[in-house]
Amino acid sequence: MQAMRKKFWFAPLLIVFSATLLLVLLPGLLGVKPVVLWTDRFIYLLVAMGIFLGAYIRHKPHLRLPWRHVLNNRRALLALVILCAYILVGLLDSIHYRQPLPGENANNGEKLYSVEVFSALDGVLSHLRKHVEKTYSSPFAYQLYAMETMVASDGSQYRAYPRLKYAAAYLQDPANQRAEDILSKLLLGAAQGLIIIAVLFLLLLTYLARRQSVSFKQAWQQCWQAESAASLRVVLYTLAVLIVLSSIVWKLSFFYHVFGTDKVGQDVLYLTLKSIRTGLVIGTLTTLIMLPFAILLGIMAGYFRGWVDDLIQYIYTTLSSVPGILLIAAAVLSIQVYMANHPELFESVRDQADLKLLALCVVLGITSWTGLCRLLRGETLKLREMDYIQAATAFGVGHFTIIVRHLLPNVLHIVLIMVVLDFSGLVLAEAVLSYVGVGVDPSTISWGNMINGARLELAREPVVWWSLVAAFVFMFTLVLAANLFSDAVRDAFDPRLTLRGKS
């Protein structure tokens, strides 16, 4: 039992180590050059921290119990599956590389790599990336949205809607054939999705049967009937819907622009998927930057009182009385100017845009730690009067140990709740800031930039609505899932709402 207690970090260490190994070795095998952007580093760090935190939670019963409540909540589980899908896309988009230039093995046998930085997601979605039309086209369109003057074979000019280069280009009579074509592709996609689900389910059943050493049939029955497998079924249903949907969209995306194209003809589906990473980075990295400030300063203010408390309170009241958007605008603009004046610091445009994203996270983090800090200060003020803190003082335990061993674990639930709650707010904040023009770099694909771009087109007749709707649907799903999940987390950690059994 004791050996078990001590080594909770062993399994996560193994996972992190093997993941790192994979990331290092894989590019070599595929013959590409890995590129690690600044935000990537932080994301990897975050993932590693997440894995360790998960193991820590598993190891501590007082944290494990509320999380078990969360996982027994069907709505939260559904939200979690959707969140995981987003995170998967975001992570794929965070593995960057440069492709080798074909044929060129010039100067002293050294391989030359393209200047363009791609992500693993770009690799998967290369057809979407390459299917660039001339300009706007509506979803599932076979011709452009605007009329153009064209020259007929006899040399006469006429105005018409030109056919798209990639979408539905193979149809002879698109006006009549399109519906049938879409339906057949849709059914094909659904069928593929169902096959994937069936394979996955068989694998799961084999695993379950193997683990509990029961027959395949018993495992099947358990899976569908047992009360204890209720949450498993929720996961399975959600996954099934998700996989069928994405399989259909995947299939269709080869032949149509499912969400249409934007002003320069880029596929909107591609843009929305790429935006996921930006949203997640803003939502999570900001928290990562904010947490040390909030936790350290909040606990210090509450624990030490006196001038330390005065100073920290002074800092955060000052900070929170400056209008947030002004502060962010000023900081972002000055960073922009600095970057423009020092182009030599950046290897590529991608690098520069990435650092700007990071800078935005830092600025948002610096302006948003005050709320959590205030909460933690209040909680610490309450906790420091608890008898067990006094008892620790009576043992001659040092201040730092008291903070780490007694205060931090007792405020951790507040931190968890706030982090999950803040996430959705930050994703929305990015959209608002980019809309105002002080958000991410214009070259970075983000929901905010998409909405900003769509804004102008809302005034034209007929309206270009799809990029706005696409960005909205994806963002809405993410924020809704995050909110549902955070509700469940908050409820699980609220001692007034849960009747904890004597487990």
Next chain:
Amino acid sequence: MADKSSANLLSVKELSTWFEAGESPFRVVDKVSFDIRNGETFALLGESGCGKSMTALSLMQLVPSPAGRIVAGSVLFQDQDLLQYSEQKMRHVRGQRMAMIFQEPMTSLNPVMTIGEQIVEVLRLNGKQKKIQAEVIRTLAAVGIPDPSRRLNDYPHQLSGGMKQRVMIAIALAAKPDLLIADEPTTALDVTIQAQVLDLLKDIQQRTGMAILLITHDLGIVADRVDRLAVMYAGQIIEQATRQQFFSASAHPYSRKLFAALPGMHKRDTQLETIHGNVPPLNTEFKGCRFADRCEQAHAPCENEIPDWHSLANGHRVRCHLYINRVAVDERVFVSTAKPIMTKNRTAQAVVMQARDLKVHFPIRKGLFKRIVGHVYAVDGIDLKLRQGQTLALVGESGCGKTTAGKALLQLIRPSAGSVQLEEQELTSLKGKPLRRLRAHFQIIFQDPFSSLNPRMMVGEILQEGMRAQHIASSQQQGQAMIDSLLQQVGMPLDAQYRYPHEFSGGQRQRISIARALAVRPDVIVCDEPTSALDVSVQAQTLNLLKKLQLELGISYLFITHNISVVEYLAHEIAVMYLGRIVEKGPAEKVLLSPRHPYTEALLSAVPIIENKSKAFSPREAIRLEGELPSPIYPPQGCHFHPRCPQVMDQCRQTYPPVSILDGEHEVRCHLLTK
């Protein structure tokens, strides 16, 4: 009138209230039956969690739903079954014919309404619109609130605890109910205030002729002012008797144990009797007597047959198989498990720790620049000596500064002036590391067993904390061995170290706290009311443990408490504190048996006495103190006690009395003795 007084006002039959939780419901109130007659005081006596409060809430139909519900029984109140009433009809019963006061006066009043408004709220429901003002003033005056016309517009925070409880009583009485349910009305109050409130209740009862249902865990309160009582255990009434019958010959083994577990002067040389084990969980279906597995008189039928009522005398009934064939049971059946213990001679011991002229003044800051505008004189110059292996009890009402004094002694609150010496080492001038290293010598045990253990740490880690900070265990194995022996010492199972504090009961947590303090092998332990949050039987276990450890390890205790009977049992020396200063100090027997300071006399006389088996009741002559403890911000001039002192003289208002030494060791600060 005569026939009315003997009639039953309230008749409860087979009342059962269950709480649904998981598979089996918690039978919190299990077939409880009792009657209350017009104008009498009836007490429900029992330890925490036995279902007495829930019985009261069931009568009012205030059981927290949907978790709990009344599943069976009838409540006949003035010959009408309240359980058949609709919620709307019930509202006219609550507060009008049946009123309730709660334990905690601090939370029962709405902090944003004046007390006048809160009384008016009740009156208006009654339909009396005229002369409300006069009525409210009359009501407040009736509960003994001085200057009621001015107090009317006060907010609850402007009143002291005792005053708030008086206002609560005033609110409860505003509609002249026939039955007052008092749920632990004085538990949160000091002894002297408790006496005032109980007297007030009795006085009002005599004037209005209402009946009182008193819910309490305190045998002392019951001994003084109850006509009849019922003892509850695990959701069931197990004994019913008049006060006389109960105190002269309690019948149920559990009642007997409760008396035996009470500490007191005459038990000093023995261990206290304890009840082993715990109250059974209420969600079990009982096949036999629910006290059987804790009862030393248990025999065959106790295990598998639910005991029925056996009548002993007129109105004295008991649920116990011992009484199947007999009206009374031979006294020899009740064997005492208490063993005598050896106590050591007092004066021979060396002084371990002493405080001289210890002062703790908290500055009050106001305004923009936090100017100091005054001080709270929490501790104002006290001298204490702790001798090796002995217990010094620091006694006083809440707010008199005794906890602050204890913490100042341990340097948990830094004293403003004075000196604290551990053997020869001065502590007040030490800081940082040297002080931290010395902290192993003096430890503290807290009052509240729930806030004194970090809920996020396992018991093993909690015990290790002190050892690690003081570098006591040199190796992992040695540390482990020490944890094991500590747990054994305080009577906890060894696997407790892998569990978290929330898995333990209050008494067990207090044992863990004691083990934690022992881990660094201290010479001195400050015990800050360690038993006041515990039930009588658990208190006895804790006191036995403390006494045993003192004898084995020679630890000195500074025992801070307001409970005189605990002091009588445990203390070698006593210091009585009033408003930051010690008014009387000396050997336990002298202070307790011949107190010289009027405050000590009053304090001792306010404690209700329980003399089991003594048929002739001879209460001490009660000295009732007027008023309450003054504010330590503006202590009265001269003797601090003079505004409340029954023997006040002119001199007392001028100067603080000097120390008078009687019989060498008995020190008293009173002008009565200086002449």
